[in-house]
Amino acid sequence: MQAISFDVAKLLAGGLVLTSFLMLYQVRLPAVLNVLALHSLILALAVAWQAHVQSEPALYITAAITLIFKAILIPEALRRIVEKLGIHREIENVTNLGITMLAGVGLVALSLEVMLPVTMHADLLTRTDVALALSVVLLGLLLMVTRRNAVSQVAAFLSLENGIDLAAAGAQGMPMVVELSIAFSVLVAILVIGIFLFRIRERFDSVDMQALDAFRGDRR
Amino acid sequence: MIAVLLGIFALLVVGGIGGVISEKAPVFVYVGSFVLTLLLFAGGLSALFAATPMALALPLGIPWIGAHFRLDPMAGFFLAVINLAAAGASLYGIGYGRHEREGARILVFYPWFLAALDLVVIADDAFTFLFAWELMSLVSWALVLAHHHAPEVRRAGFVYLMMASFSGLVLLLTFGLLAGAEGHYAFALMRATRPTPAIAGVALMLALIGTGAKAGLVPLHAWLPLAHPAAPSHVSALMSGVMTKVAIYAFLRITFDLLGAPPAWAAVVVLVLGGLTAGLGILQALLEGDLKRLLAYSTVENIGIIFIGIGLAMAFAASGVAIGAALALSAALFHVVNHAIYKTLLFFGAGAVLSATGEREMDRLGGLIHRLPQTAFAMLIGAAAISALPPLSGFVSEWLTFQAILLRPALPQWGLKLMIPADGALLALAAALTGGCFVKLFGITFLGRPRSNAARQACEVDRFSRAAMLAAAALTLLLGLFPGMLIDALAPVMRELLGVSLAKQSAMPWLSLIPISPARGSYNGLLIFLFMLVSTGLIIFAVHRFASRSLRRAPAWDCGFPDSNPITQYTGASFAQPLRRVFAASLFSAHETVTLPPPGDTAPARIEKTYPDRIWNMFYAPIGFAVGWIATLFNPLQFLTIRRYLAVVFAALVTLLIGLAIWQ
Numbered sequence: 108m109q110a111i112s113f114d115v116a117k118l119l120a121g122g123l124v125l126t127s128f129l130m131l132y133q134v135r136l137p138a139v140l141n142v143l144a145l146h147s148l149i150l151a152l153a154v155a156w157q158a159h160v161q162s163e164p165a166l167y168i169t170a171a172i173t174l175i176f177k178a179i180l181i182p183e184a185l186r187r188i189v190e191k192l193g194i195h196r197e198i199e200n201v202t203n204l205g206i207t208m209l210a211g212v213g214l215v216a217l218s219l220e221v222m223l224p225v226t227m228h229a230d231l232l233t234r235t236d237v238a239l240a241l242s243v244v245l246l247g248l249l250l251m252v253t254r255r256n257a258v259s260q261v262a263a264f265l266s267l268e269n270g271i272d273l274a275a276a277g278a279q280g281m282p283m284v285v286e287l288s289i290a291f292s293v294l295v296a297i298l299v300i301g302i303f304l305f306r307i308r309e310r311f312d313s314v315d316m317q318a319l320d321a322f323r324g325d326r327r
Numbered sequence: 328m329i330a331v332l333l334g335i336f337a338l339l340v341v342g343g344i345g346g347v348i349s350e351k352a353p354v355f356v357y358v359g360s361f362v363l364t365l366l367l368f369a370g371g372l373s374a375l376f377a378a379t380p381m382a383l384a385l386p387l388g389i390p391w392i393g394a395h396f397r398l399d400p401m402a403g404f405f406l407a408v409i410n411l412a413a414a415g416a417s418l419y420g421i422g423y424g425r426h427e428r429e430g431a432r433i434l435v436f437y438p439w440f441l442a443a444l445d446l447v448v449i450a451d452d453a454f455t456f457l458f459a460w461e462l463m464s465l466v467s468w469a470l471v472l473a474h475h476h477a478p479e480v481r482r483a484g485f486v487y488l489m490m491a492s493f494s495g496l497v498l499l500l501t502f503g504l505l506a507g508a509e510g511h512y513a514f515a516l517m518r519a520t521r522p523t524p525a526i527a528g529v530a531l532m533l534a535l536i537g538t539g540a541k542a543g544l545v546p547l548h549a550w551l552p553l554a555h556p557a558a559p560s561h562v563s564a565l566m567s568g569v570m571t572k573v574a575i576y577a578f579l580r581i582t583f584d585l586l587g588a589p590p591a592w593a594a595v596v597v598l599v600l601g602g603l604t605a606g607l608g609i610l611q612a613l614l615e616g617d618l619k620r621l622l623a624y625s626t627v628e629n630i631g632i633i634f635i636g637i638g639l640a641m642a643f644a645a646s647g648v649a650i651g652a653a654l655a656l657s658a659a660l661f662h663v664v665n666h667a668i669y670k671t672l673l674f675f676g677a678g679a680v681l682s683a684t685g686e687r688e689m690d691r692l693g694g695l696i697h698r699l700p701q702t703a704f705a706m707l708i709g710a711a712a713i714s715a716l717p718p719l720s721g722f723v724s725e726w727l728t729f730q731a732i733l734l735r736p737a738l739p740q741w742g743l744k745l746m747i748p749a750d751g752a753l754l755a756l757a758a759a760l761t762g763g764c765f766v767k768l769f770g771i772t773f774l775g776r777p778r779s780n781a782a783r784q785a786c787e788v789d790r791f792s793r794a795a796m797l798a799a800a801a802l803t804l805l806l807g808l809f810p811g812m813l814i815d816a817l818a819p820v821m822r823e824l825l826g827v828s829l830a831k832q833s834a835m836p837w838l839s840l841i842p843i844s845p846a847r848g849s850y851n852g853l854l855i856f857l858f859m860l861v862s863t864g865l866i867i868f869a870v871h872r873f874a875s876r877s878l879r880r881a882p883a884w885d886c887g888f889p890d891s892n893p894i895t896q897y898t899g900a901s902f903a904q905p906l907r908r909v910f911a912a913s914l915f916s917a918h919e920t921v922t923l924p925p926p927g928d929t930a931p932a933r934i935e936k937t938y939p940d941r942i943w944n945m946f947y948a949p950i951g952f953a954v955g956w957i958a959t960l961f962n963p964l965q966f967l968t969i970r971r972y973l974a975v976v977f978a979a980l981v982t983l984l985i986g987l988a989i990w991q
Contacts (some may be wrong), residue, residue, distance in 0.1 A: 233711075
């Protein structure tokens with residue numbers, strides 16, 4: 108039983124990292140959002156599995172929140188925004204994909220290298236989970252840095268947040284209140300970012316971040 | 328204890344109300360501060376003579392530390408000194424505050440400043456102490472900036488803020504070292520644990536820098552002559568007379584109380600810095616032409632004298648000569664009281680001159696003794712006291728310091744044996760130069776003939792200001808006549824810090840001051856005063872009895888030069904010129920250029936003098952340059968795109984992680 112539970116947890120966490128790589132590879136916005144939904148779905152599964160393994164009923168609620176909000180509502184909302192903005196057919200201008208993927212591989216290696224010795228005394232389940240969660244966070248950051256479009260930056264931010272959630276679920280004894288507040292803060296962030304996207308669009312006829320930079324004052 | 332805290336809280340409330348009400352606000356604030364500071368003065372005195380220290384912990388501030396307060400004899404002593412001077416300043420403010428243009432700017436912060444000063448001395452944990460310390464710095468900064476329209480005031484405020492933050496930072500490091508790895512932030516725990524000699528030495532030097540920057544120890548004094556004169560006069564008086572004393576308190580608290588016995592080498596450092604401060608401070612005061620800046624430089628000198636006393640006490644304590652340590656520390660604390668009284672008095676006088684004439688430049692004043700007779704009298708007492716003339720109080724503390732210096736053969740270390748006479752020489756030089764400096768201040772400002780219309784049309788200041796000045800002058804005289812009472816009052820502080828105290832002075836015959844033994848030296852201010860009164864009376868009698876009764880009238884200042892133009896009088900600059908040539912040419916690289924017009928040209932001849940500030944050029948200018956250079960280097964970081972910022976954060980994170988991976 109111990110072996111099975113460990114293998115499944117590792118499979119789901121690994122699946123999350125793999126999905127992050129998938130997102131890194133997508134250049135069309137609807138595709139990015141689809142992968143984000145998949146990313147959140149896998150996270151929900153991973154959290155549910157943790158709930159089962161740790162026999163922690165509170166974690167089921169977290170999994171349900173993740174499933175409803177992050178896997179269904181938020182991607183759907185973003186998809187509508189993209190359609191409303193009329194940019195769903197655009198191909199995003201990204202930095203060299205090959206190099207980005209290689210950098211991603213390097214980041215995963217780095218996070219394993221850092222995390223495995225640090226969590227030496229934790230149990231096996233937590234160790235791999237935390238290491239893989241850190242790689243998901245780093246990949247999310249990498250995605251944010253390499254993308255220009257505001258919507259894909261939002262998607263990158265959400266995937267980063269998923270990584271944090273994974274680590275939180277893996278660490279036993281995380282209080283429910285913290286998880287709820289994290290979920291709530293993400294929701295608020297999405298609302299704010301959504302409003303801002305439309306405002307930006309109204310002003311500059313684009314959600315490309317480069318257009319924003321050109322309008323900044325006080326440049327010397 | 329609770330009464331003292333309530334008093335401090337009431338001061339904060341008074342400031343808050345003073346900012347809200349508009350009419351009658353000055354009177355309300357200053358009368359309120361006057362009453363409260365008198366009460367706090369009484370509280371300080373009762374703590375000084377209390378058998379056991381009072382302590383109180385309040386659940387304020389950082390949760391698991393709380394706010395600790397404690398009133399031991401030393402805190403009580405400083406509380407009394409602070410509030411005595413503050414009461415004087417508040418009384419003075421009742422009158423002086425009426426002429427204030429920027430009323431509301433001062434009225435809120437003035438009582439808060441007093442409250443912050445009091446809080447520093449009763450704080451009993453590092454957090455509360457630093458909070459009060461920073462509050463004191465910030466509020467006094469706001470007071471310095473009261474007249475912020477003048478560019479030089481803004482510059483003074485900036486330099487002051489920099490130095491105040493620096494001193495706060497260094498003290499933070501000091502307490503960090505003292506708290507140790509376990510984080511004992513309460514002073515009681517710091518007292519209980521003695522750090523290793525290395526850590527104690529570093530902490531002591533940091534404390535010297537942190538408190539020295541606030542007290543005005545050379546070379547950290549650059550802000551003091553800028554900031555103190557910029558504030559309104561009664562605030563200048565408090566900053567010079569009291570805030571520097573709070574810094575002295577902090578140094579004593581850390582050195583003698585929290586660290587225990589200071590090492591001998593630290594005494595050498597303190598003695599060297601104290602001697603330099605005393606000498607350089609008074610030389611710069613001598614060269615200064617601005618009334619309030621002169622007083623600020625003289626504060627630097629007095630801080631030097633106090634630090635010499637503290638250094639001597641450290642030296643004697645390190646060598647186990649307990650009675651010598653008690654003598655030196657008594658001298659230092661006596662000087663703390665003296666300076667708090669006569670420096671506030673002198674600043675009050677400068678403020679009176681300023682409000683009567685609108686002038687601070689001495690070379691535009693003169694003859695004020697006829698226009699402001701009572702102010703002139705009080706200033707004369709203050710000037711005589713600060714010049715250490717018997718029977719006034721200034722003489723006693725400097726005499727005690729010299730008595731401590733003469734105990735030097737009791738010390739075993741050769742370094743100290745050689746260092747202390749050098750300090751004694753510097754102290755003697757400083758005392759002599761102080762005399763010259765204040766003869767110049769009084770002579771140029773109050774004697775002679777008016778050099779400007781403003782000085783000609785001045786009239787005496789209001790009665791509250793005069794009452795404050797005359798009361799301070801009376802206190803100076805009283806302390807000079809009965810110094811034994813203050814020495815006896817200092818005994819609890821000595822017992823607390825050093826374990827011994829000087830012999831009870833009020834039991835001595837004829838109210839004499841005999842610190843060690845009659846063979847070593849004794850002083851009786853009362854006898855000297857009586858002798859002076861009697862001999863002066865006899866001379867007056869003799870002159871009136873035997874001299875010619877015929878009245879002669881002759882032109883004043885007519886020494887073979889019957890020129891009616893007041894410009895031909897001796898000026899402050901001409902008074903200082905011989906000393907400038909002797910000392911300043913090498914010390915401050917002062918330079919004089921004389922421009923004589925060629926024969927036949929009717930242009931006036933000119934003499935120009937320049938003093939580049941060496942300490943500023945050596946220490947402060949390079950630091951300012953380096954900071955500016957680094958800031959320019961990093962300036963482009965302000966103008967990155969959002970993605971670049973994200974990339975910077977990302978790169979920093981990855982770099983740290985890589986560092987972690989390698990370090991493991």
